[in-house]
Amino acid sequence: MVDRCSLEKEYILSPELKFKSEIQQLNNLPKAKKEFPRLSEVPSQVLQQTIKQLHKGWEYFQKRGFGAPRFKKFGQFKSLLFPQFQENPVTNLHVKLPKIGAIPINLHRPIPTGFMVKQVRILRKADKWYASISLQCDVSVPDPMPHGHPIGVDVGLEKFLATSDGVLVKPPKFFKQLQSKLKLLQRRLSRKKKRSKNYEKQRLQVARLHHKIDNTRKDFHYKQAHALCDAGDMVFMEDLDYRITAKGMFGKQMLDAAFGQFRSIVKYVCWKRGKFFSTVDAKGTSQQCPECGEEVKKDLSVRIHDCPHCKYKTDRDVAAGQNIRNRGIKLISTVGQMGKETACADELPGAGVIQSRQVSQPRQGKTRKPKK
Template identity: 85%
Template sequence: MGVDIGLEKFLATSDGVLVKPPQFFKTLQGKLKSLQRRLSRKQKRSKNYEKQRLKVARLHHKIDNRRKDFHFKQAHALCDAGDLVFMEDLDYRVSAKGMFGKHLLDAAFGQFRTIVKYVCWKRGKFFAEVDARGTSQKCPECGGEVKKDLSVRIHDCPHCGYKTDRDVADGQNIRNRGIKLMSTVGQTGMETACADELPGVGLTLPRQVSQPRKGKTRKPKK
């Protein structure tokens, strides 16, 4: 299963599953601003200041817990749907410095990928990261190049006529790259395993295994 994550949709899988972004920080941003405004009016190091500071800290902790709980639930849902999970190899810290930094930090894509990796390991599923370059500019069916701007949300291939949601197509490209990566590793392992069957290739025993001597063994003296 290929998983594409973004701001328009929190995640889109290669199977066509779409999940909307929850935006936990945005929903509680008004309440957080009100608490921080009250905190700024308190005298520092006073008892009222410490009480208000704890209220702000508790709200931050509540937002973080809701986000982490959502991430774990989505990670388990991905493991329920498939045995192989592939995601893009991206550095989200660089993207968070742009104009959509607050939205990216609210989604916490890096934390979500780490949680998915952990849940896959815990449940015995396979997880891998693939190259993210050009996943949105190729057709998952024919492999042809289909250039699209960010405003275009539908993938419509002029080469083969395949049409689907843009994010679903990205997830399918991620899945195809992951399967290709696994098949390449599998072919290498198969060639190595079958090397002993080829003619002219001898079986080399390790040093720990004693090799039989050539010739007759001496008879013990009486």
């Protein structure tokens, strides 16, 4: 499937001809270097990884039936993968790459003792270059087991997150704050002549602003994830597909909050710090009383949970976080995962003094709130 043709020459292939396999195209690389001498300037392993990446996209296209791999025009191919090295290419000041040489880098942290560099991927974001270094070490890292103080986290648009301990964090709205500036830069870009130097300068300004929004949002997510790990030992979140909600009427707000990225970051930070992370069923977390378990129906306009059965009253999002926490405790207290049945987190290893009726007592360290 070809969506464009070359201005110089084009290969006419029979429609009955099968798509060449990965091994065939890898074997044709030496012939392609003779026909196109500029390919010899690129390291051979980088070309091989590009062919493998193409075939992964082609197999994925054949599997689902749509999304054919597209040609990459100038500037769209933004990463290079160097899969292996004979010796450590990274020093405190440089990274040495084949056929490129030593490139000055800003190494933000040294490579730990006992680890070896497995591969290096060079990424281009806006007008900056990054080196993603993959390390290898023969060590087995066990998954964290349930223990200690549990926290349920409910995310939303009015409050970015609400924990079962009563901590509320306002949404920062990074995209909305810079939307007017982005609109101005994009309007200027639309008036530039394409492929001109002024067009390229303006395109970089738009890319830098997008990159700034992405970095500030990700930094906020990491700080909140570490704050959750500081406040508890077990973190539970809802098992939701945020791609569906991002297509609704609040799609821009959902994409600005990036709840899917936040959940992935929380999961990674919990694993890194030895905290237990799990997701629970999200059905009816805001319509159930965390104290008595009775159903209390309320519209989105009602922001206070007031149970008529047990008279328990709290913030709607905090109640949802408590329901998430209770479901998480019930999930890990089964015989299959814990080896014993418990009604609350009191009997979990490392758990402190916890109040009755599955209401956990918050720790002294609270989740950090963003600056106003």
